[in-house]
Amino acid sequence: MTRFATAAALAILAAAATPASALEKVTFGTNWVAQAEHGGYYQAIADGTFEACGLEVEIRPGGPQVNNRALLMAGKIDFFMGGNLLQPFSAVKEGIPFVVVAAHFQKEPQVLMTHPGKVEKFEDLATLDKYIIGDAGFTSFFQYFATAYGFDPAKRVPYTYNPAPFIADEASAQQGYVTSEPYAVEKEGGFAPDVWLLADYGFSTYATTVETMKQTIADKPEAVKCFVEASSIGWANYLYGDPSAANALIQEANPSMTDEQIAFSRASMIKYGIVDSGDSLELGIGGMKAETFKDFYAKMIDAGVLEEGIDIESAYTLEFSNSGVALPVKKKLLGE
Incomplete structure (x- = not known):
């Protein structure tokens, strides 16, 4: 990261801070262990960007035995x-009063992987013999693709987070995250799978x-x-910019995270526009539009995943997300 870009970021936020005031301590719970997919939050700690506007942020990693949403x-x-x-x-349907205040991924990083050259276009995945999909994926994104593309639910087998069945079966497709499973398959199977980012297909x-929380x-x-x-x-x-300081914090929190995995994940987020594409190109990273919420809700109704009548406007606010503060930082870093 350039010194100029860092200074610009801090100047943007410092104007909102109260001079000589003590930092307010807040805790941010993630939904998994520390990894590159959380890099922006660790970067804001490493750079002092949270401090510039008055916060001392503790990141509390998630994991298989941690329920940070309940906390x-x-x-x-x-x-x-x-x-x-x-x-x-x-x-919203259950009357739970928490609210989405930003979206730092414009795209769901969920993918389906196929063997190299097995299908030529996404629609052809419907012809495969097997879909290796976890329970959560089967009741959500798979139902959308069954409705929109004719994927056959009878071909689904459970995903056990082991790539071996996919590697062994050329007529299969397996779910994964674009930042993770393709790397695992290449390491264990010796080939780079074809990757189909679900966000790019609806x-x-x-x-x-x-x-x-609303409170x-x-x-x-x-x-x-x-x-x-x-x-x-x-x-x-x-x-x-330079992610090294954030990566050091990630590895301090999760020593099993390798340099190679972090580099792959970060490169994949950039390549596929996971963080910065769509609405964020206009509104800045984290930006959201009501139309995107409505579009996704309508699709989930059509797929039978959600029912009609949910007051989805209660699920989010645009009050904080669309100030565009990241746009000039990005511009400076890219030399534009």
């Missing part, structure tokens, strides 16, 4: 890194959302604003 609802943490929009929509949800927005809106904007700047610096 958010219990008031034990201040912000939570959500997945896609299905859970916020379902929360699964139009935002992902890596920042969620907080938090009411009680400390400046803290919400600071967290959202500093995170967005952190993502711009992580993707377009």
Whole structure:
């Protein structure tokens, strides 16, 4: 990251900070262990971007035995890194008062992988013999593709997070994240799979959302604003600047994370426009539009994943996400 870009980012946020005030401590719970897919948040800590607007941020990693969303609802943490929009929509139906305040992934990073050259276009995946899909994927994105592209649910077998069945079966497709499973297949199978990013074929949800409780927005809106904007700047610096300081924090929190895996994940996020594409090109990283929420909800109704009548406007607010603070940072880093 250039010294100029860092200074510009801090100057943008410093104007919102109260001079000589103590930093407000907040906790951000992620939905998995520390990895490059969380890089923007670690970057904002490493750069002092959170501090510039008045926050001391603790990142509390998730994992298989950690339920950070439950901690958010219990008031034990201040912000939570959500997945896609299905859970916020379902929360509205259940009367749970948490709100999406930013979307730092414009695209769901979920993919289907096929063997090299096995199919020529996405529609041809319907002709394969087997889909290796986990339970959550089967009840969500697979239902959309069954409706929109004719994928046969009878061909689905459970995904056990082991790539061996896919590697052994050329007539299969396996789910994964674009930042992770293709790397694992190449390492274990000795070939680079063809990758089909579901977001590019109609699964139009935002992902890596920042969620907080309605009461938090009411009680400390400046803290919400600071967290959202500093995170967005952190993502711009992580993707377009020097990510080394953030990567060091990631590996400190998760020593099993290798340099090679981090580099692959970061490169994949850039290549496929996971963080910065679509609405963020206009609004800045983290930006959201009501039309995107409505489009995805309509698709999930058609696929039978969600029912009609959910007040999805209660699931999000555009109050904090669309200030565009990351746009000038990105511009400087790219020399534009």
